[in-house]
Amino acid sequence: MSLKKNIIALRQKKAIVEKGGGDKAIEKQVAMGKMTARDRVLALLDVDSFHEYDLFVEHEERNFGMETKALAGDGVITGTGTMNGAPICIYAQDFTVMGGSLGLKHARKITKIMDHALKMKVPCIGINDSGGARIQEGIGALAGYGEIFYRNTMSSGVIPQISVILGPCAGGAVYSPALTDFVFVVENISKMFITGPNVIETVLGEKISQEDLGGARVHAEITGNAHFYALSELECFEQIKELVSLIPHSNQQKAASIEPKEPVSKFNIENIIPSDPKQPYDVRDIIHALTDDSKFLEIHELWAANIVIGFGRLNGETIGFVANQPMYLAGVLDCDASDKAARFIRYCDAFNVPIVTLEDMPGYLPGVDQEHAGVIRHGAKMLYSYSEATVPKITVILRKAYGGGYIAMNSRHLGADFMFAWPGAEIAVMGPEGAANIIFRKEIMEAEDEDAMRQQKVQEYIEKFANPYVAASKGYIDAVIEPSETRELLLHALEVSKNKDDHRPAKKHGIPPF
Numbered sequence: 298m299s300l301k302k303n304i305i306a307l308r309q310k311k312a313i314v315e316k317g318g319g320d321k322a323i324e325k326q327v328a329m330g331k332m333t334a335r336d337r338v339l340a341l342l343d344v345d346s347f348h349e350y351d352l353f354v355e356h357e358e359r360n361f362g363m364e365t366k367a368l369a370g371d372g373v374i375t376g377t378g379t380m381n382g383a384p385i386c387i388y389a390q391d392f393t394v395m396g397g398s399l400g401l402k403h404a405r406k407i408t409k410i411m412d413h414a415l416k417m418k419v420p421c422i423g424i425n426d427s428g429g430a431r432i433q434e435g436i437g438a439l440a441g442y443g444e445i446f447y448r449n450t451m452s453s454g455v456i457p458q459i460s461v462i463l464g465p466c467a468g469g470a471v472y473s474p475a476l477t478d479f480v481f482v483v484e485n486i487s488k489m490f491i492t493g494p495n496v497i498e499t500v501l502g503e504k505i506s507q508e509d510l511g512g513a514r515v516h517a518e519i520t521g522n523a524h525f526y527a528l529s530e531l532e533c534f535e536q537i538k539e540l541v542s543l544i545p546h547s548n549q550q551k552a553a554s555i556e557p558k559e560p561v562s563k564f565n566i567e568n569i570i571p572s573d574p575k576q577p578y579d580v581r582d583i584i585h586a587l588t589d590d591s592k593f594l595e596i597h598e599l600w601a602a603n604i605v606i607g608f609g610r611l612n613g614e615t616i617g618f619v620a621n622q623p624m625y626l627a628g629v630l631d632c633d634a635s636d637k638a639a640r641f642i643r644y645c646d647a648f649n650v651p652i653v654t655l656e657d658m659p660g661y662l663p664g665v666d667q668e669h670a671g672v673i674r675h676g677a678k679m680l681y682s683y684s685e686a687t688v689p690k691i692t693v694i695l696r697k698a699y700g701g702g703y704i705a706m707n708s709r710h711l712g713a714d715f716m717f718a719w720p721g722a723e724i725a726v727m728g729p730e731g732a733a734n735i736i737f738r739k740e741i742m743e744a745e746d747e748d749a750m751r752q753q754k755v756q757e758y759i760e761k762f763a764n765p766y767v768a769a770s771k772g773y774i775d776a777v778i779e780p781s782e783t784r785e786l787l788l789h790a791l792e793v794s795k796n797k798d799d800h801r802p803a804k805k806h807g808i809p810p811f
């Protein structure tokens with residue numbers, strides 16, 4: 298055959314496979330409001346940048362009628378491309394091909410692109426739209442998942458791994474994402490569960506919809522399995538591009554820096570915290586007042602809202618922000634907030650992203666629920682991850698810094714490089730009311746006017762301890778600063794920390810309170 302004919306034959310072969318599960322299955326996919334796997338990849342990557350591999354891989358299963366089934370690309374598209382001009386490895390499961398279920402060859406396509414990403418030190422993005430292990434393949438499918446999980450773990454902390462959930466994902470199709478760094482979900486489209494509603498009905502006799510079992514909001518708000526939530530696939534892709542522009546593409550690279558811009562003037566840092574210390578405010582306004590161009594990409598926006606985490610830039614460089622959120626539960630630390638912050642701190646540390654901590658919280662949340670939910674173990678994760686982190690670590694105490702929370706929020710004692718406090722900061726073992734009731738209990742009970750005495754003692758306590766000067770007098774705070782000086786001091790501290798060289802004792806690995 299002439300080369301021309303060969304080329305035509307190749308194009309015809311490609312066109313058949315690129316159709317995935319065929320017109321009918323594609324119609325069904327589109328009717329569900331979902332893009333096809335191929336369209337997703339093309340929409341996510343830079344125009345004309347996608348190069349596909351292993352298009353002609355076929356499954357080898359010979360049981361349960363599989364011998365006669367041709368599965369286009371074995372139900373998954375894999376390849377490389379660029380995003381914002383930077384190289385990316387990607388795979389996308391195709392639900393139109395046997396529900397995107399994962400057989401051994403399907404898995405091997407994924408592990409091949411994962412190996413490539415790890416070797417080439419580029420981010421790996423997985424679009425998951427799959428009913429999990431291909432039931433007909435049995436052990437082959439399980440082996441395939443095991444090989445994916447192993448690679449997820451090997452890549453962890455070396456290259457960014459991003460999972461996008463764009464369909465009803467079951468079993469292994471959610472365990473791999475759970476091992477990755479960031480999980481994206483889309484309203485009405487994303488579903489994640491270990492066992493689907495039909496299995497639950499068979500085994501437990503309970504009827505539940507896919508949405509109620511594991512819809513996008515369930516995972517963005519309740520379980521915390523999802524880090525980003527969007528209303529449409531296209532919005533989700535924009536979020537991914539923004540994240541990828543902000544993070545380093547391996548643990549040996551820096552995030553791309555951009556021309557710094559001053560924060561926009563509408564965020565006036567002097568006016569954000571109310572004069573009444575009991576009044577809440579949105580700590581994100583403080584972050585916006587500090588970051589370049591007032592930009593901030595929040596992670597886990599809907600889950601454990603009492604702590605805010607995310608990326609912004611200072612002087613053009615990516616910084617991880619961890620901030621208590623007084624607007625929600627007064628910004629207390631609880632089990633979920635600790636998990637959320639601790640994992641993010643480890644992410645920043647693994648990828649050499651400096652951490653700025655903004656502190657305003659009354660401590661750990663007391664109560665039976667929290668104690669029984671394991672607040673001791675969960676809360677300890679924050680102590681562990683801040684202590685372990687060797688990236689530049691800067692804390693600004695905005696207002697309240699009480700009790701264990703003072704220590705946990707990157708205190709000097711856990712290795713903060715720079716500790717700043719605003720003049721209204723209150724640093725003490727507990728809030729003035731609680732403290733006065735305990736240490737002046739006798740005087741208050743014996744007073745003629747208990748309330749007046751309580752107020753007097755609360756005031757005494759505030760004057761003595763609830764200020765930044767006691768900590769500053771001991772050198773635990775490096776400088777008490779005016780709010781308007783904060784950005785400049787952060788920029789300076791980061792500049793000074795550029796060549797920070799900090800080491801931990803040699804060990805195989807630590808044993809964090811998982």
Ligand code: HXC
Nearest residue numbers: 395396398428429430431432442465467468469472492493
């Ligand atoms: C083979 C599968 C499949 C699977 C779906 N399909 N899941 N084929 N193996 N795991 C096929 C269906 O038979 C159907 O084929 C097509 O994909 C579309 O599926 P539907 O059921 O029509 O779609 P929908 O109603 O949207 O339901 C999607 C679903 C459901 C919720 C994912 O299909 C489902 O519950 N599947 C099984 C989920 C599951 O339990 N997976 C195993 C997990 S165990 P046709 O030909 O009719 O179009 C696992 C082990 C690893 O993953 C665990 C590691 C820790």
